[in-house]
Amino acid sequence: MDVSSDITSSPEPGAPIGPAGLRIEEAGLEVHELLFTLNMTIFKEPRIINTFDRSDLMILLAWMDEEPVGFKIGYRENRFTFYSAKGGVLATHRRRGVARALLHEMMARARRRGYARFAFDTFPNMHPGMTILGLLEGFRVMKADYNPAYRDYRLRFEKKL
Numbered sequence: 001m002d003v004s005s006d007i008t009s010s011p012e013p014g015a016p017i018g019p020a021g022l023r024i025e026e027a028g029l030e031v032h033e034l035l036f037t038l039n040m041t042i043f044k045e046p047r048i049i050n051t052f053d054r055s056d057l058m059i060l061l062a063w064m065d066e067e068p069v070g071f072k073i074g075y076r077e078n079r080f081t082f083y084s085a086k087g088g089v090l091a092t093h094r095r096r097g098v099a100r101a102l103l104h105e106m107m108a109r110a111r112r113r114g115y116a117r118f119a120f121d122t123f124p125n126m127h128p129g130m131t132i133l134g135l136l137e138g139f140r141v142m143k144a145d146y147n148p149a150y151r152d153y154r155l156r157f158e159k160k161l
């Protein structure tokens with residue numbers, strides 16, 4: 001039984017995603033400084049992801065009325081799976097649908113690049129929002145483990161594209 005279907009509340013297909021004034025764009029590594037600032041503000045850590053030297057690297061930026069408010073970074077995990085490595089939204093702009101819009105945009109782009117699955121890891125105790133959003137979007141938990149570096153439990157979510 002697909003339990004997640006009980007709580008899935010993804011917007012209707014074709015419905016506009018995200019608040020008015022939101023613009024999501026794909027960027028290259030030239031936005032590194034901006035990513036660093038967003039990442040530092042959101043996660044309070046200088047490390048963005050371990051390495052940008054990845055196949056099919058995808059950097060998405062979210063702008064609200066021309067102000068950068070969020071980001072999402074993903075890359076090829078293997079020939080079937082696109083992996084979202086990190087993302088976040090400024091606290092001042094949360095609960096307005098920005099993360100959901102970033103997720104939808106990355107999934108659509110990954111699908112167009114030929115990937116069949118989409119995956120992300122998250123720490124539900126530290127950042128519950130992404131777990132809730134993942135379940136609402138029909139993702140399933142495929143793995144759970146303890147991460148000694150963060151001293152916390154980590155969930156891996158996956159969804160078919």
Ligand SMILES: CC(C)(COP(=O)(O)OP(=O)(O)OC[C@H]1O[C@@H](n2cnc3c(N)ncnc32)[C@H](O)[C@@H]1OP(=O)(O)O)[C@@H](O)C(=O)NCCC(=O)NCCS
Pocket residue numbers: 042086087088089090093094095096097098099100101120121122123126127128129130132133136
């Ligand atoms: C998690 C995060 C990205 C969510 O960003 P956001 O733009 O606020 O998310 P959205 O507005 O798109 O949320 C869509 C839905 O997900 C759920 N949701 C998101 N954040 C939630 C939270 N903190 N608590 C409960 N539900 C939440 C809600 O159902 C929400 O819809 P609603 O506001 O209509 O109820 C943001 O809180 C964040 O950056 N947190 C810190 C970093 C982080 O956790 N990054 C992800 C690590 S994997």
